[in-house]
Every structure is written in structure tokens, then in C-alpha cells.
Amino acid sequence: MRSIWNGSISFGLVSIPVKLYSGSEDRKLDLDMLDKHDNARIRYKRVNEDTGKEVEWKDIVKGYKKEDGYVILEKEDFEKANIKKSKTIDIEEFIDETEVADVLFKKPYFLEPQKEGGKSYNLLRDALKKTGKLGVATFVMRQKEHLSLIGVYKKILVLHVIRFTDEIRDPSELKMSKATVKKNEVDMAVSLIEQYTSKFDFSKYKDVYNDQLLKIIDSKATGKKVKSEDFDSKPTPAKDLMAQLKASLDKKKKGKAS
Template sequence: MRSIWNGSISFGLVSIPIKMYSGSEDRKLDLDMLDRHDNARIRYKRINEETGKEVEWKDIVKGFKQDDGYVVLEKEDFEQANLKKSKTIDIEEFIDEVEVADVLFKKPYFLEPQKEGGKSYNLLRNALKKTKKLGVATFVMRQKEHLSLVGVYDNALVLHVIRFEDEIRDPGELKLSKTKVTKKEVDMAISLIENYTETFDFAKYKDVYNDQLMKIIKSKSTGKVKEPEKFESKPTPAKDLMAQLKASLEKKKKNKAS
């Protein structure tokens, strides 16, 4: 793995030099965009809208629109905006793991101790494991400030980039149903959930979509194209809800018994 950010992580007066690695990877198939008429590849070009000429990456800068012109920002300007946050993941407080809503999480990163940071790294890791706490931290990476949570995964410190409050839309804008459900229906749903409850096995879940897509690609390359299967998801009518819950529960119990 190649590190994507080098700096330190701190809590209190303790500073731990670390390297950051992406904790996940994109498994999407590498697909090119083509012109439907002749299968020629579509390419994006960086064009100067004044001259119409292509611009090389080395000559591209970022600018903030102001009045009739732009204020151009160089790499040094982004770092100087907050030099500490560009170099340090500063844990500002600790919270209980159970306090965090799943909707906040965006992307995990693994943290690795650099030279002479091993003992303090292990100290933070072991303390977080024992207390079941997460460190709330902010830092700057790729010219953007990130809010994050520092925890432990498989004996390594892991940093989860999470969303700021103003990045979460208000669910109050959703048109939610006010239809009431009975206590009997809720009890039956709880019973069904309990029968489906198991110890989470991470390895059990696989991304099969890419494999299925590759089968389609192979069949199209040989000219043997199958008729697509039809699938239609139908909502369960309110009057059939209890019957479907009972049927689901009985099916699960039979599967467990077999």
C-alpha cells in the first residue's frame, strides 16, 4: 500500500507520527466511455475557454471568483490556511462508539506508526479498545477540512472521515407516511427480526454484482446474449401485512430446523 497522508495524530500532549492509507478500495469494473456509432473512446480535455487550446495539468491553478476576476490560490496558500491541521490529526474529545449515527460515515483510513511512534500508537489503540471510545478529530487533506472519528479495527488505528452537520440534509423534508401500525404487528416484526439476528460475519458478504456483470460482458463478446430476467418489486398491501409477517417467520423457523 502507498501512504496518502503523512503527519501526526495527537491527544492531549501526546503526539504520534503516522502514515495514512486508504482503508477501502473501489471494485467497480474499469469501463471506458464510447461513441455509440463507432465505439471510439470519448476523452475529456482541459480547454482554455478563451484560446480554445488544451492546457497541461502543470499549468492549471485554482481560483476564487471575485468581482470580474479571480484570486489565484497556490499550493502554499492552502497549507498556510491552517498549517497545524495540514500536518496533525488533532483529537479534541472522546465519545462512546454507540453515540455515532451510521449516516455520518464516509470513508475509512488506516493509520500506521512511523519511526519512534510505536509505543504511543499502541497506547492510544489499547486505551480506545478498552474504553470502547472514539476520538473526535479534525484535519486537512487535499485542500479540505475533514471531521473524523479515530477508533480501532483489527488491531490497527482506523480513522473514519465523517460528515459535518451542514452536510446532512434534513429528513424532515421527506414525505413520510402517518399510517399507524398495531402493537400486534410490531411484536410480530420484532419476532421476525430476532429470528433473523445472527453474529455479524464480515466475510460472508461478497460483492457479486461485478461478477454478474463480467458474465454479461463475456456472453456479449461471444454473441450469446440471454434474454434479461424480469423482476418486479411489489409493495405488500396493508391488509396482507400480518399474513406476510407470519409466513416469513414460519419460513425462517423451517430453514433453521432443516
């Protein structure tokens, strides 16, 4: 793996030099956009809107629109905005793991200690694991400030980039149903949840969609007709809800018995 950020983690007066690696990867198939008339690839170009000519990457700068012109920003300007945040993941407080809503999480990153930071890295890792806490930290990467949580995953420190509160849209705009739910329906749903509750095994969940899509690609490449399964997801009517819950519960119990 290739590190995407080098700096340090700080908590209190302890500073731990680390390297940051992406902890996930996109498994989406690499599909090209083509002209449907001749299957020629579509290319994007960086074009000067005044001259219509293509501009090379080396000639492109970033600017902020201000009044009638632009203020051009150089690489060092982004670092000057907050040198500390550009070089340090600063843990400002610790919270319980259970306090964070899942909707906040965006992307995980792995943290690797640099040579001189091994012991202090292990110290923070072991302390977080023992307390069940997460470190709340901010830092700047790719010219953007990130709010993050630092925890432990498989004996390493993992940094989760999370969303700031102003990045979460207000759900009050959603049109929610006012239908009432009976106590016996809730009790039956709870029983069904308990029947389906098990110890989480991360490895049993696979991305099967890409494999299925590749099979379609292979079939089409050989001129074979692509077969697909029919599927129609119908909403359960309110009058059938209890019966469907009971049927689901009976099905799960039979599955465990066999």
C-alpha cells in the same frame, strides 16, 4: 499500499507520527465511454474557454472568484490557512462508539505508526479498545478540512472521515406516511427481526454484481444471448402485512429446523 497523507495524531500532549492509507477500494468495473457510431473512445480535455485550446496540467492553477477577477492560490497558501491541521490529526475529545449515527460515516482510512511512534500508537490503540471510545478529530487533507473518528479495527487504528452536520440534508422535507401500525404487527415484526439476528460475519457478504456483470460481458463478447431472471418487487398491501410477516417467520423457523 501507498500512503496518501503523512503527519501525526495528537491527544493531550502526546504526538504520534503516522501515515494514512485508504482503507477501502472501489471495485466498480472500469468502463470506457464510447461513441455509439464507431466505438471510438470519448476523451475529456482541459480547454481554455477563451482560446478553445487545450491546457496542460502544469499550466493549470486554482483561483477564487472575487468581484471582477480571480485570486490565484498557490500550494503554500492552502497550508498557511492552518498549518497545524495540515500536519496533525488533532483529537479534541472522546465519545462512546454508540453515540454516532451511521449516516455520518463516509470513508475509512488505516493509520500506520512511523518508526518513532510505535509505543505511543499502541498506547492509544489499547486505551481506545479498552474503553470502547472513539476519538473525535479534525485535520486537513487535499485542501479540505475533515471531521473524523479514530477507533480500532483488527489491531490497528482506523480513521473514519465523517460528515459535518451542515452536510446532512434535512429529512423533514420527505413525505412520510401517517398510517398507524398495530401493536400485534410490531410484535410480529420484532419476532421476525430476532429470528434473523445473528453475529455479524463480514466475510460472508460479497460484491456479486461485478461478477454477474462480467459474465454478461463475456457472453456478449462471444455472441451468446444474455439470459436474465425476471424480478418484480411489489409492495405488500396493508391488509396483507400481518399474513406476510407470519409467513416470513414460519419460513425462517423451518429453515433453522432443517
